[in-house]
Amino acid sequence: MTQMKQALEGVITPEMQKVAQTEGLSEEYIAEGLSMGNVVIPANKERNNLKPVGIGQGLSTKVNANIGTSQKKSDSRLEIEKASTAVAAGADTLMDLSTGQDMDYIRKELLKNIELPLGTVPVYQAALKAWHEHDALVEMTAEDIFKAVEQHAGEGVDFVTVHCGVNLEAAERLKKSNRIVDIASRGGSFHLAWILHHEQENPLYADYDRLLEIALKYDVTLSLGDGFRPGSVVDATDRPQIQELVVLGELVKRARDAGVQVMVEGPGHVPIHQVEANIMMQKRICDNAPFYVLGPLVTDVAAGYDHIAAAIGGAVAASAGADFLCYVTPAEHLSLPDIQDVWWGVTASRIAAHAGDIGKGLPGALDRDEQMSRARKELNWEKMQNFALDSEGVALFKKREELSSGEACSMCGDYCAMKIIKDYLKR
Amino acid sequence: MTQMKQALEGVITPEMQKVAQTEGLSEEYIAEGLSMGNVVIPANKERNNLKPVGIGQGLSTKVNANIGTSQKKSDSRLEIEKASTAVAAGADTLMDLSTGQDMDYIRKELLKNIELPLGTVPVYQAALKAWHEHDALVEMTAEDIFKAVEQHAGEGVDFVTVHCGVNLEAAERLKKSNRIVDIASRGGSFHLAWILHHEQENPLYADYDRLLEIALKYDVTLSLGDGFRPGSVVDATDRPQIQELVVLGELVKRARDAGVQVMVEGPGHVPIHQVEANIMMQKRICDNAPFYVLGPLVTDVAAGYDHIAAAIGGAVAASAGADFLCYVTPAEHLSLPDIQDVWWGVTASRIAAHAGDIGKGLPGALDRDEQMSRARKELNWEKMQNFALDSEGVALFKKREELSSGEACSMCGDYCAMKIIKDYLKR
Numbered sequence: 001m002t003q004m005k006q007a008l009e010g011v012i013t014p015e016m017q018k019v020a021q022t023e024g025l026s027e028e029y030i031a032e033g034l035s036m037g038n039v040v041i042p043a044n045k046e047r048n049n050l051k052p053v054g055i056g057q058g059l060s061t062k063v064n065a066n067i068g069t070s071q072k073k074s075d076s077r078l079e080i081e082k083a084s085t086a087v088a089a090g091a092d093t094l095m096d097l098s099t100g101q102d103m104d105y106i107r108k109e110l111l112k113n114i115e116l117p118l119g120t121v122p123v124y125q126a127a128l129k130a131w132h133e134h135d136a137l138v139e140m141t142a143e144d145i146f147k148a149v150e151q152h153a154g155e156g157v158d159f160v161t162v163h164c165g166v167n168l169e170a171a172e173r174l175k176k177s178n179r180i181v182d183i184a185s186r187g188g189s190f191h192l193a194w195i196l197h198h199e200q201e202n203p204l205y206a207d208y209d210r211l212l213e214i215a216l217k218y219d220v221t222l223s224l225g226d227g228f229r230p231g232s233v234v235d236a237t238d239r240p241q242i243q244e245l246v247v248l249g250e251l252v253k254r255a256r257d258a259g260v261q262v263m264v265e266g267p268g269h270v271p272i273h274q275v276e277a278n279i280m281m282q283k284r285i286c287d288n289a290p291f292y293v294l295g296p297l298v299t300d301v302a303a304g305y306d307h308i309a310a311a312i313g314g315a316v317a318a319s320a321g322a323d324f325l326c327y328v329t330p331a332e333h334l335s336l337p338d339i340q341d342v343w344w345g346v347t348a349s350r351i352a353a354h355a356g357d358i359g360k361g362l363p364g365a366l367d368r369d370e371q372m373s374r375a376r377k378e379l380n381w382e383k384m385q386n387f388a389l390d391s392e393g394v395a396l397f398k399k400r401e402e403l404s405s406g407e408a409c410s411m412c413g414d415y416c417a418m419k420i421i422k423d424y425l426k427r
Numbered sequence: 428m429t430q431m432k433q434a435l436e437g438v439i440t441p442e443m444q445k446v447a448q449t450e451g452l453s454e455e456y457i458a459e460g461l462s463m464g465n466v467v468i469p470a471n472k473e474r475n476n477l478k479p480v481g482i483g484q485g486l487s488t489k490v491n492a493n494i495g496t497s498q499k500k501s502d503s504r505l506e507i508e509k510a511s512t513a514v515a516a517g518a519d520t521l522m523d524l525s526t527g528q529d530m531d532y533i534r535k536e537l538l539k540n541i542e543l544p545l546g547t548v549p550v551y552q553a554a555l556k557a558w559h560e561h562d563a564l565v566e567m568t569a570e571d572i573f574k575a576v577e578q579h580a581g582e583g584v585d586f587v588t589v590h591c592g593v594n595l596e597a598a599e600r601l602k603k604s605n606r607i608v609d610i611a612s613r614g615g616s617f618h619l620a621w622i623l624h625h626e627q628e629n630p631l632y633a634d635y636d637r638l639l640e641i642a643l644k645y646d647v648t649l650s651l652g653d654g655f656r657p658g659s660v661v662d663a664t665d666r667p668q669i670q671e672l673v674v675l676g677e678l679v680k681r682a683r684d685a686g687v688q689v690m691v692e693g694p695g696h697v698p699i700h701q702v703e704a705n706i707m708m709q710k711r712i713c714d715n716a717p718f719y720v721l722g723p724l725v726t727d728v729a730a731g732y733d734h735i736a737a738a739i740g741g742a743v744a745a746s747a748g749a750d751f752l753c754y755v756t757p758a759e760h761l762s763l764p765d766i767q768d769v770w771w772g773v774t775a776s777r778i779a780a781h782a783g784d785i786g787k788g789l790p791g792a793l794d795r796d797e798q799m800s801r802a803r804k805e806l807n808w809e810k811m812q813n814f815a816l817d818s819e820g821v822a823l824f825k826k827r828e829e830l831s832s833g834e835a836c837s838m839c840g841d842y843c844a845m846k847i848i849k850d851y852l853k854r
Contacts, residue, residue, distance in 0.1 A: 189844035232800030272786040298782040304820025333826040353613030355725040373659030393731025397761040413499030417616035
């Protein structure tokens with residue numbers, strides 16, 4: 001029984017209770033969201049150390065951090081350290097995107113040691129196997145793909161990205177389009193290469209029911225990948241992207257009808273004035289399924305600072321209703337992130353998520369800002385450190401500046417507006 | 428004759444020619460914008476080394492960087508180095524906000540060595556004098572304030588922030604409000620303290636015509652300060668803020684009638700969903716005067732990362748029509764910035780300005796993104812470095828990763844979507 005099915009039968013699970021408590025909402029609200037499919041709680045039945053997290057309508061915006069090796073850079077200890085960094089920085093969920101040799105080891109270590117919901121992209125595993133055995137990823141079989149999903153599910157992975165919408169129809173639309181960046185999604189490119197090479201339908205689309213069965217068995221939440229997400233702001237909101245979204249909308253319905261928890265992944269690279277429309281469109285076409293956006297980056301030229309380009313897009317997206325932000329680090333497009341990049345990536349996304357929570361009118365979202373502002377007025381640096389989203393960041397400045405409470409910082413010194421006006425404004 | 432007056436008389440100045448060339452617009456367009464007051468070119472007649480910059484409707488969004496000493500931290504050489512850093516990072520204008528002993532020296536050095544339009548806040552000079560002579564900033568006289576403006580103007584300062592809207596009426600509104608942070612503007616707090624202490628009208632408001640005369644004589648652009656800008660997102664768009672804006676709208680009209688170039692400063696701290704309304708309101712109330720926003724920060728709890736909170740608000744603001752973004756550094760609210768903070772602050776604001784230019788539909792704004800995306804598709808790291816807003820940032824990663832062109836980065840390695848799809852997608 002998935003969380004969704006239990007909600008439909010009126011059962012309040014411990015996971016629902018925990019989520020309700022964390023969000024400050026009633027258990028009934030959570031259960032209703034789950035039963036409609038507007039809320040998901042990625043919680044694999046095989047996990048036993050999970051801190052459940054709710055994602056969806058009416059809940060605070062969540063932040064995911066990606067870690068994982070590549071063929072070019074494969075240091076499993078470093079990746080596990082990055083996962084701990086992401087947790088310490090305040091990520092809500094974690095995805096292991098490893099494509100290096102030791103992906104099995106890393107995934108198992110994370111499932112054992114990290115309490116956050118864990119997501120993976122099983123097709124990476126299938127592709128890696130084919131690469132090793134046949135020196136060509138397109139040699140992966142439909143069986144390989146489903147087996148990889150079942151393997152991850154059986155181990156306790158809470159949500160999986162599945163690029164079911166990369167189908168023959170969408171590939172045709174891509175060919176007819178004038179995109180600059182044909183495909184930016186790694187998993188999407190695996191499937192697209194496969195269907196073009198074999199001239200056959202994507203197994204995850206052709207045999208979607210088999211995927212639903214696995215999801216149902218373990219209560220793995222499906223995260224419908226956006227293989228055709230724009231990889232340039234110039235390509236945003238084009239026909240291939242929207243074609244795939246239409247297909248994903250149909251697949252959301254089928255998942256829900258089967259009692260499978262499902263969310264939808266979204267762009268990508270989107271100019272700021274198109275972000276709100278993208279959110280509205282996904283919510284409408286996918287009938288309010290939780291929306292998991294990758295950025296979006298509002299420009300392509302911020303390389304080295306893509307956490308900022310993504311924070312801009314993420315904040316606008318969250319404010320417009322996006323539920324779940326995938327972090328982007330300063331290393332995006334240039335390198336695997338290092339530890340510092342992970343910290344900055346999570347923090348930038350948390351700022352965006354919080355700004356979005358204020359924007360979407362989440363009850364209580366402004367409380368922390370109000371407390372921070374009162375602390376500022378009092379020049380109480382201890383309190384400011386506590387209320388800051390990243391206390392460690394403030395601590396570094398406090399040390400650099402030797403700030404003590406009641407004293408103004410070096411920006412204004414004696415000319416601090418807070419100090420000056422206290423003496424003159426009596427109310 | 429100010430740039431505005433010359434435009435009204437049909438004269439095309441060298442400054443207009445230069446701005447037209449930089450913006451890729453006709454000289455007539457620039458002249459028309461100037462004559463209506465929708466565009467300003469801050470260019471003091473006493474400057475002889477100025478690279479003119481246009482700010483306003485239809486022009487690319489500009490970025491200002493602040494430098495300057497405080498009483499607590501006064502190292503003039505460091506501040507001058509920060510100014511060079513801001514120029515190297517791509518700032519369009521510079522403001523010297525020094526309140527330390529050597530403010531005269533710093534201002535003169537900047538005017539001599541920097542080609543960007545320079546702005547100051549002359550009331551800091553008047554307040555500093557009063558502090559030294561009487562140990563109380565409220566002891567500054569109306570004469571001190573106007574003399575400071577005239578001094579800066581005579582030396583060649585291109586634009587001055589003048590808090591003319593902090594008047595008795597707005598002070599009364601403030602008293603009746605329930606703001607958390609009464610006043611966040613340093614200059615605003617000086618004026619507010621003064622009018623509350625003396626129970627007299629703000630000289631810059633009471634004798635605004637005298638200010639206009641100085642502005643006219645030197646063609647100093649007035650930047651009408653927002654003394655009551657919200658210092659917390661909880662206070663945003665409240666009665667004191669809007670009361671001041673209404674007054675500023677009247678003062679814009681008087682400046683234009685006198686042929687004085689004028690722009691308007693804006694918030695501050697504003698929740699993301701209120702940003703667009705703030706821009707619309709300013710444009711309407713101030714009859715399309717160029718809008719110079721300070722951030723805005725979309726949350727108060729991003730201390731240590733306020734350049735990101737400001738980039739979010741700045742991008743939304745620019746997209747909605749704001750013309751000029753004041754940078755915010757990671758040190759905001761905590762300390763004077765250091766060299767690295769200045770670089771990051773300028774870069775974050777430039778990302779926001781560029782995202783905003785795309786959002787506001789500036790012709791050609793997407794060109795650079797398109798070139799960057801094509802370079803990405805080719806895995807051409809040299810080109811990517813060239814098209815990045817901050818080439819040095821990309822250079823650092825290139826070095827760290829030993830990236831060579833044609834090769835995928837460590838994020839995906841052999842599984843790079845760009846590489847994979849090239850082999851399979853024939854069009």
